[in-house]
Amino acid sequence: MKQKSTTKTSYHIPIGPIHPALKEPVFFEFEIDGEKIVDVDVKLGHVHRGVEWASRRRNPVQILYLAERICGICSYCHPAAFTLAVERIAEIEVPERAEYLRVIQGELERICSHVLWAGVAAHEIGFDTVLYLTWQIRERALDLTEFLTGNRITKGIMMIGGIRRDITPEMIPRIKKDLEHFKKDFETLRHVFLDDKTVKMRSQGAGILTKDEAMKLCAVGPTGRASGVKKDARFGESYFAYGDLDIDLITPDVLTGEVNGDVYDRIIQRLLEVKQSIELIEQSMDKMPSGDILAEPKIPKLLAQLKKASGEAVGRHEAPRGEVIHYVKLDGNENPYTWKVRAPTYNNILPWIPMLKGEQIADIPIVAASTDPCMSCTNRVAIVQGSKRYNLNKEELHRLSIEKTRRLMK
């Protein structure tokens, strides 16, 4: 932790490593002048589990299941990026039907993740009714995930050379019915988030990240796009069936005509992406050709093939929070030589600093949550003010945030 000299008027508050806005550990140190944040410092690594190192003792198929456990919410994205890299090294041609099924899984995961986030964001500013509403929608999305994969979270659906479960004709009516529900739900959410006066007051102009800052700090995903950086791996790169589908690169100006890069824009961005995901699933179901879903159904044979492969490649997949990129190097052994994972939050850490500077303490939860960080959350905040030290717990910080909302509503 970097100690900076404290002037008479400012003091430091350490927040974390368990923090109110996030559900995983990260440590912030804020320099505060009254209610205003002057400077921010971040420390990570509290849950570094050495996943990449653990992969040195596993073969590529075993790594799929390890990759799935990097993140509970993006449990499809990490195996997807790893698979892409391995397929590129071993030059495995994936059956066309599997490419479309992969899109459906990826987009369904995006719906689950963005709706979950919308609930957390509402909770952070004290709208718990909206939390229950959004998580009810997410419940339907999770039920659909279970229907398609057999599980709600760790789905085990990805396989090198294809996908493990097909969508049969008798499954389609159920999927269509749920998609219709999501469309209606989308309209409700849109109304709740975008037309509400208080949500606007809390989020407009809060936590601004300019396009220039987003580019220089390498922001990815909705965080970058809400600031106007037009980068989306699904749009830019040909992988899975994304190259065959009609897909637009969405930024918040589609709806509002301008990009401000504030929390409100990040809300708009994610809501529009939910709608886009519904459309992409529909397109995939319409265009999906029939055929095999695996290039090589026999796992020992696949492993023998991978053992012969050598080379290096990167796989990129647009996860709900931004681009996931995996680098894999195979050297003709059973286990990969190197596997490097880059999750989106890795790049969205530094953008927190310009976002939080100049904001108030009560805005920390919503601004920090607005990047949808995949790290975590603390239960206790220690405030050090001169020689006096007192603790602000999660509830206290949350209360400050709610109070601000109530103040604005008066």
Added chain:
Amino acid sequence: MTDKKRLTPEEIVKFFKDDFKKDIIDVKIKTNTAGSKKNQAINIWMKVDKGVFKKVVKHLMKIQYPHLAVASGNDLGKIIELIYHFTLYYEDRLGEITLNISVDLPKSKPEIESLCDLIPGALVTEWEKMEFLGVKFKGIPDERRLFVPDDIPKGVYPWRRDETGPDKLYKNLHEVKK
């Protein structure tokens, strides 16, 4: 930035070769197809001499302000290889090009110039390489530890495969001083 003419992968390679000639040690252009329409995804792999690495990145910025996804690292025995994954033309539909610039550093003196003054977002990935592979970045604004816990002894680098790797640590956990 976007008004400039879009370069093909071959032109990008030429753009670097014209300026750096022999310092561009190796170049490969790899394409992969996906989906029914078999659209291509393009990866350029370029190995450059460590002496010109920063100049290469500066030169790259003349094409477009690149997106630095991350830097990967390999311990190859006597060499530590760093691979910087950049992407270009991400605003074009199916036009994104991944440019992987790699550089070999001798393990006896793994030093390279920091990119933080050109791309401030490189800080997190440089930190990681510093802690996990023991690479020294000249000019990095902040040298404290970010990812590894404070109780990991100095001189142990979790991604190395030799005696400076973590083997001793995890086999004799009871000996680690807290």
